Amino acid sequence: MKKTGLFALALSLGMAAALGAASAQTTLRMTWYSDGAEGDVMKDLLARFEAKNPDIKVALDQVPFKAINENLPVQLAAGQGPDIARVVDMGGVAQYALDLRPHLKDAAYWEANFGPFLEWMRQPGDTASIPGYMTQLTVTGPLVNKTLFEQAGVPLPGAKATWEDWAKAAKAVADKTKAPYPIAVDRSGHRFYGVAVSMGSTMVGADGKLTPVDEGFKRAAQMIVDWHKSGVMSKELWGSVSGSAYRGANEEFKNAQVPFYLSGSWQIGQFDKTVGDAFDWIAAPTPCGPANCSGMPGGAALVAIKTTKSPKEVARVMEYLASEDVLTEFYARTLFVPGHIGIAKKGVAYQGASKQAAAALKVFGDQVGALAPAAYAIQGNPFSRIVFNAAISRLGQAIAGEGTLDQAYERVAADVAQQVAERLKK
């Protein structure tokens, strides 16, 4: 025990010395996760910021996404959060977010460029606060293996093609080319809503109440279950894992086993790198359902946290990172669809992207403008992630053969009701 004490004493002395030397500086902590190279780009940008602002140091703490999803909420609830964090469940984190508005030089710039996305980061009823900005806007949409279509001699369905058109074409291609997965859809509730929106789902009923299982939801679910029955989709994605666990078909797509892969804009960077010359691939506009031809927006936001001891410094960092030049560079180097209206209008000159990647990014960029209002509303709903998770978990079970679709509908409704009630219990 004594030894322990000595160690602790030595350690804390050492730490105190280190802190003393750096006391002229404010150190801010930024918690960050990466899907690809964005962590390295952020590191560069922060180094540049620090060079210009010697009084602030930003420590970039890179974590697995699991930590953002599972541990960050606990840390925030215990008041142990970082100063800035990159998050995906913006609605869930909203209650811990700092309103940067009083510390910003130019709040109007933020409103003008991040307006529609700021709503995603706010608590219900809040219409004014500025919690952060989008590091990445994502749009769901299909990636198509053009070479497989050519090999099969099947023409690509046109711009206003429906889900049925694509299913038929993809099945024909797969039959001829022996691709095992005619259509692959990420196993994710968010991607499911990328289909459901076009089928007319709004998640919230006309009475303003959360109604996860509406007609659009059922149409989409029925179609996907039918696809599994008719061999258009394979059980390997939706039927393979349990709960809300994510499963993508990146590897299958890269191996040219998938003619039509419903995923999203974030795949482009790594497909560009790893598919290489193996085949030609394109992004296609989201197929049309009876309601519209819209996918789902999504993305990740960099959000300031309320418990920070240095809100002014946090605002300076955020201002720098969100400024047009810096953010343009960030999007250009990460191959992300811009979540900044001004930059999106001007267009981004993506660095190091091949022609086909740039073309795909343009298709997705154009999709942003074509998103249905319902899609934005769903993404901005503070309970959307609860619904996404319940939907994928229960539909996954139905597809794996554990119960019928009707039972799945009941379960989704019950799960959502239970979790919403738990969150609101005070």
Next chain:
Amino acid sequence: MKASLLTRRRAPGRLDWTDIVSYAYLALGVVMMFGPVLWLALSSFKTPAALIEFPPSFLPAAQRVVTVEGYAQPLELYRVRQPDGSVKEMAQIRRVGLQAQMVDPAAPAAAPVRVPIEAREPLREIAFAWSNYTEPLKAFSFGRFFANSLFVTVVATLITLLINSMAAYALSIYEFRGKTAALTMVIGTLMIPITIILAPVYLVVSAIGLNNSLWAVILPGAATPTGVFLLRQYMLTLPRDLIEAARMDHASEWRIYARIVMPLAAPALAVLAIFSIMWRWNEFLWPLAVLTRSEVYTLQIGLNAFQGELQTQWHYLLAMTVMTLLPVALVFVFLQRFITTGIANTGMK
């Protein structure tokens, strides 16, 4: 004399069918136990594209490239089936749809030919993608994470050995009030996986103010019920007269523990040490919850940063997994005799 697989050893010198079966079983064991790990190690040298190809190649390979006069970039080499049925090595200039434009590297001046893509087959050579290792090692403070992991592993193991052996000593040598209660507590907690009390432990640790200190990882697991249980079972078998003799000599209780019981319990301590080391080195869920600053990250947190929301950089993850396995493999190579005989000697009675 009849030997059987089911009884004991047979006489040396002659091989009968039971020996053959035994050695076949052992050979299978070597393949089954080492094969998968070897596969992991080889895979960690593959490029992202090679990692997912089917059928997977056993050794990491990359496509051969060749520099052809008149072309700025090195071109990829293919084996191309010619219309006349012969096979020729050709370099690909570009691929457009289902056709590839190819050139004979031996005759770069000749006009490029168009080849249907099914007619070509990539030419490959063994190549280790060292960049899977060098890139993350450059980008991450590997040294620091390694030092943190080492500190946690060593200090936690020392503390565990000390306090667990003290408790085991008390529970095996003495008769005192509350002994049964203490024993029941130990056995009871054997059954509680830390996973299910993660949130309350987090609360306790942040209430003490240990967040983001390596002590938050070290202390909560220091008192292991398994350790106390194992050491006590072993100490029960130690001869009592040694202890009584020492007491006659007026040795203090601490001296008896430190000078007599501890050396005798060395095999059991070794076993506990190994388990503590393995567990601490590999621990992931708990450090992830309490360590949020990169200065205090352990290796397991650092390497898992390659797992994003939508994608995982497998080539880096596999390479870094192999890196964390290396110390384990070294410990194993040097200590395997000690480990295995240690466990055997504890008897676990």
Next chain:
Amino acid sequence: MSSTQAPTQAAPKPAREGLGGRVVAAALGLFDAPMAWLQRALGLGAMPYAFLAPNVLFFGVFVFLPIAINLVYAVTGGVNIYPSQRPFVGADHFRALGDCASFLDPATCREDHFWRGVRNTLVFTFFQMIAMVGSALVTALVLNRRIVARGFFRAVFFFPVLLSPVVVALIWKWILQRDGLLNAALVAAGGEKILFLVEPTWAMAWAIFVSVWAHMGFYTLILLAGLQAIPADIYEAAEMDGTPPTRVFWRLTLPLLWPNLVVVLVLVLIRGVQTFDEVFVLTGGGPGTATLMVVQYIYETAFANPVQNFGLAGAASILLGALLFALTMLQLALARGKSKEARA
């Protein structure tokens, strides 16, 4: 368990005084004076408590206090992590967990994932126990024979014990997935690909296999220790009597090995019920919920869901604790009965 020791237990020898031994002795020597002072001040009777104190302190703070907080979670609701800020809900969480039309069919339960988890965990634990004890016993018997390079082979089987569960699962996932090594071998042999992790029965079977692969070495060594403690003359006597080998095994080897088998059985049971990360990384709990384990349910309810429901998870963990306790007691009782029988 100590009551049925093998007849000959070699007296333990102290470790050789190496450098490590001397360092340890010197470090422990630092405490000589303070502990001697403590003994003088409090008397000999207080010493067991003094030895027990550090461990009890750690247990108290990091195990019992959290368990107590978990009990509070189980009877309170909401998503707040501080017990004082959570509204009391009584037995609501337990009622939710117990809301089943039929306990035999998890699909009729409100918290069907919990009951599916319980069912899967029981299935997993049962078959894993058979496979684990069976293969560990066979391996121990083989290693106990007069073979060359026994130390090497012993180490070979022990090696996977050193790998972390995540790495174990990762390795096997790469082998078992659709485009993995095993399917490549099947195709090369002229067979068809099998979706090992997408068919429920295959997935459960592989989860059990991988778990046995990873942990068998440890149990093998425990059993091997027991086998080596059995004196050779017993076998010689049996051989002289012309007892057939199978009979020797059932009547001699197994009863003498029984104490070690009990340790193995209890440990396998406890660890089986606690299984989580290994299977989760391998199968993700799927296909459907075919390999969803109860600890995974608890972890996901408390952490992975967007609503972190510590209350429901706490209630489920209490039920899990009760289940574990009951199973262990049952097993120990059976083991005791069996060993009495063996001695009789």
